[in-house]
């Protein structure tokens with residue numbers, strides 16, 4: 001809902017349903033008017049949001065010119081001061097948030113104990129978290145860092161990726177996947193997605209390989225494992241490194257093995273919305289003992305020993321800088337949360353699976369498309385619950401459905417606008433619409449519905465009811 005706050009009958013106009021509404025009519029048009037705060041009718045929300053932005057811009061201009069007395073700012077200043085003293089955009093809170101974190105007493109008690117211990121940065125809790133995480137996914141080694149982006153960057157560097165190299169990945173991903181390739185001085189190459197799974201298409205990947213290709217980054221989109229068998233068959237004979245972006249995929253299983261146990265490097269995210277959260281954070285797993293040692297050093301400035309090794313009882317405080325490293329280390333404060341999230345990860349995943357199953361059943365009668373059913377031996381981590389809104393079938397666009405759900409208090413999100421059409425990628429690499437048609441079509445239609453173990457059955461009922469109401 002949009003609120004306007006006025007101190008006089010508004011002279012400025014507001015467009016609603018294509019008609020200009022001016023002067024005092026603006027107030028008449030509002031759904032409710034109490035004192036100086038006016039609540040707009042639902043139908044006006046989009047137009048009002050544009051109106052609010054326009055006025056805010058005028059106010060900013062008048063503020064910027066407050067002391068110069070320039071005539072050009074007069075109109076903006078008058079409108080800003082005289083007609084609408086204060087314009088606020090204060091949408092009513094969502095009744096169902098998109099992905100609230102699921103944190104319990106165990107996490108907050110451990111944080112309290114960490115604070116009381118006096119050791120906040122990388123130390124014994126991070127080491128324990130790494131060991132327990134590696135054991136959970138079935139990987140020989142794990143390195144905790146402060147984000148999945150850091151994990152991707154360190155993995156690419158450990159694989160020796162640098163200027164002149166090419167790395168193939170999906171355009172249906174968050175920008176961090178390809179940004180990290182750019183940070184290595186290498187070139188991200190996109191290949192289209194599979195239309196049934198929405199993951200990177202192995203055949204398109206193979207077609208995108210050149211003599212300069214050094215690595216492939218499959219993304220386990222939404223928590224659904226990419227086709228790692230086919231990627232291994234493409235990568236191994238050519239000596240390419242397989243780096244998995246598993247930001248969404250803690251808990252996913254590929255052919256009986258947890259994601260994290262296979263491939264050269266697997267990178268996880270513990271961002272606030274993820275299946276396992278530490279607020280911000282990440283982990284990289286690998287079977288390469290030498291690589292994990294180099295990555296550990298690179299994650300803390302290139303020092304040969306971290307602070308815990310230097311200041312724990314019996315440690316030596318001196319250090320040597322062995323490389324120009326980064327500040328990517330995880331704190332014990334984050335690991336304190338992660339340890340307890342990991343301890344109940346199976347419950348967290350079971351709740352996500354149950355929510356997804358309820359949505360599957362409830363939406364089977366709606367004109368929506370979902371990704372294909374899983375093959376045997378696979379487990380979906382259900383980080384996202386995306387549906388595809390094809391206007392020719394649904395009778396509305398994805399954006400229209402999102403607006404309707406918004407008006408009903410349901411928060412949704414889009415994962416993702418295609419990466420190759422983002423301004424940086426267009427201008428640096430010359431990508432244009434139509435280059436990856438499957439990803440582009442999916443990205444135009446896809447909508448992620450609320451999913452989190454912290455959402456109650458009532459909240460999930462509200463999403464289901466709202467979806468049915470939108471299609472009535």
Ligand SMILES: Cc1ncc(COP(=O)(O)O)c(C=O)c1O
Pocket residue numbers: 146147148149150173174176177219245247248268269270271281282
């Ligand atoms: C697919 C994907 N990769 C990488 C990232 C980056 O994760 P982080 O925020 O932990 O760096 C995200 C974040 O949401 C993501 O969705």
